[in-house]
Amino acid sequence: MPSTPVINLRKGHAVRYNNEVCLVSAFELKTPPRMASYVQMSIRTLSTGKVYNLRMTSNESLESVNLERNPHEFSYKDGDGYHFMHPETFEDVILSENAVGDSKDYLIEGQKYTVQFADGLAIGIELPASVVMQVTEAPEGVKGDSANNVYKAATLETGLVVQVPLFIGPGDKISVKTEDNSYLGRSN
Template identity: 30%
Template sequence: MKISGVDIRPGNIIEYEGGIWRAVKIQHTQPGKGGAYMQVEMKNLIDGRKTNVRFRSAETVERVRLDTKDFQFLFHDGDMLTFMDKDNYEQISLPADLLGDAGDFLQDGMDVIMELYNERPISVQLPDQVEATITEADAVVKGQTASSSYKPAMLDNGVKVLVPPHITAGTRIVVDVYNREYVRRAD
């Protein structure tokens, strides 16, 4: 499906110069001279390269639809991750760097969505939020009472996040996987 270059939104998957790219960030710019354009930061889904491209409103790009399938994460073996298709129980191993930083939040038995292009897996989506346990939390600095004061804490998976002052070690919290931010205390 063809779309105008200025209609690209973050998360869109487009075909550009023979590759499959995901729009990561966009910025609409209207300079004093010349026409408006969309500055798009894109990541190649096959080899991981990043690029910035300017699209004018007259330009069109092909928007790609990916097939999605439900998979379950089984185990981590060196730098490979093994997933199981929830429909036919077939197993597939993928390189860990395919998940990027979100891979730190992968847990055994976690349900994920795999995106496929021509039957080839090109990305794995984790749930937006996961539960984790705080293993270490810095002490609250006395007199630091501003409502926006957060303190650093270490999660059981080795990720550091900022948490409110009342959160202590051993507390289960909900964390945003892609922004690496504290969301709320787990129920």
């Protein structure tokens, strides 16, 4: 496998470290005055979920792992994990709780997601920039609070709690930014 200089890595890239496939979860290039630049990054092993915090000089390299990305439809969750089905081959792919991580808050049955594969094994999912979800619980807005941009907590169909404007109620469909769980607007 080819080596990649650590300075070219970014969040979401796959590398091999200690003979394990790992995903870069945090990356920062630091250039202190009168010193050589270095890379501070965190990588998470896919098999165990163990996190390594690495500090490497900008000219060091790690072995890169080729990632494949294929669309799959989320089917259901059970004791084995999260089940995704390939839309053409109908092959069932199971991802563990560890592999799915915080993305579980955005998984809606029947929706398509991008499943990542490394060395032929399913390792995780990529979420779209935003997801449309239905509000299941939202308290009534307090009359007179509409003069300011006042928000309230609303629970969505997956259990995710998002801050929404006062006019949003149960049954409304809203668009949520997956990067930071923020409300983007109403949806049809």
